[in-house]
Amino acid sequence: MGRSPCCDENGVKKGPWTPEEDEKLIEFVAKNGHGSWRNLPKLAGLNRCGKSCRLRWTNYLRPDIKRGKFSEEEEASIIKLHSLLGNRWSKIASHLPGRTDNEIKNFWNTHLRKKLLQMGIDPNTHKPRTDLNHFLNLSQLFNNGIPNPLNSDHLKLQAEIAKLQLLQNLCQLLNPTTAIPTTINNNNGLQNPNPSQFQAGSSSTGFAQVSGFEDGDKIKANKLEEMGSFDYVIQPENYYQLPPLILESPDGSTSNVNQQIESIETNPLCFSTNSNSPTPSSSIFDSLESLMNDDEASGSYWKNILQSTI
DNA sequence: AAAGCGGTCAACCGCATGGGA
DNA sequence: GTCCCATGCGGTTGACCGCTT
Known part of the structure; x- marks a missing residue:
């Protein structure tokens, strides 16, 4: 042949x-x-x-080609679809009217990959990069290899790492393929990967929802192959909906971090091309960057979490 | 001014896939 | 079931452009 x-x-x-x-x-x-x-x-x-x-x-x-810069909504859609579909550019393109697979592939390789890397997110797995350990390396530099809890730089780094841990949890929840194990029985007895800090509440259907797929569409959640393979069933709802976040604070206190989580919750990232669905008031990147830049979020609770884990 | 460099993106290459004979 | 062909798809290449030195 x-x-x-x-x-x-x-x-x-x-x-x-x-x-x-x-x-x-x-x-x-x-x-x-x-x-x-x-x-x-x-x-x-x-x-x-x-x-x-x-x-x-x-x-x-082709006359229906949409040229020009990608909008923030398109960016968010591409990132979300890539987290679900991987490098299947034509599938991703089919959810972005007027955009070609080639265009999306180029945009991903030249812009979005770098953007995610800068945010400390692995563009292949859509999880926090494992080399975030460079923070720990920095900590070692500051402390000559020996962590010194009294060193203010060390405390700052601990606060940063605490925020990164929060970010990691957020990413896991924002990424349905990693959020699923907390809400779906997949016959493998999966458990919440980080039960000590967050619980993901079940949505009414128990599924994260993404626009544009056909009812009953199945995609392989291959990102979770290492945790056990299962089919991820797309529901016909029009937009991706974040599962409610429940922060388990030992002292029950609230913080700016909580408020910002709430802010992200109440502004779910939407990917629908359906004009009836809600549109995001700001991008998820803005929310996360704002969270990362919040000095007040490095309160004692977050340090405590870290001091118990480092 | 010009060489070097990096980013961007159109186009190519080769493998995969589906359908008809 | 097998072969062949057309098309789809994703990775890669290379020309072009703007910025820096």
Whole structure:
């Protein structure tokens, strides 16, 4: 079984398309549709292979292509969809009208990957990066390798790490594939990965919800393969809904951190293209960055958590 | 002014997949 | 069931551009 040759014809042009070639392709498709891409170049009078014509059309010339910068909502959708679907760019593109898989792939590789990395989130797993240990390394630098609880820099770092732990928990809850084990029986007896600090309350359906998928769509939550494989069933609701967060504070006190969690809760990140669904008042990144920048959030409770775990 | 460098993105390459014979 | 073909898809490449030195 041989692979069909596509671009092995002699003299077939490669490289950037000229405006004349674009015009020929647009004109031909407008009149005849693309039909067989293999035969199209000959019929349209183009010295290109069919594959090249198809790519040029689907990625650039199609009339319904939406060009220009990605909006914050689109960014958030891509990140969320990527956390669910991985590098399946065409699937992701099918949920973003007017955007091509190539465009989304490029945008991911040039912008979003870096953005997540800067936030300390692993763009592949969508979990906090394990090399967040660089904070611990920094701590060791400050303390000459020996943690000194009386050192104010050490305390600051502990506060930072406490916030990062909070961020990690938030990320786990925001990412349905990691939030599921707290709410779904998957026959593997999974437990809340971090039961000491948070409980994820069950939503009415017990499922996180994402827009644009068809009812009953199943996707493999392969990010959890190491924890036990199961199918993640997308429900037909229109928007992704965060499970309610319940903060287990030993002294029952509230803090700015709690308030900010509340703020994130009351502004669920939405991915729907349905105009009836709510839209986010601010991006999740704003909320998390705000949380990360909040000096007051490094109260004693968070330090206590850390001092008991470091 | 120009060489170097990094970021961006259109286009290519080759493997995967689905459907018809 | 097997073969062949067309198309889809994701990774990679390389040209171009703007910024820095």
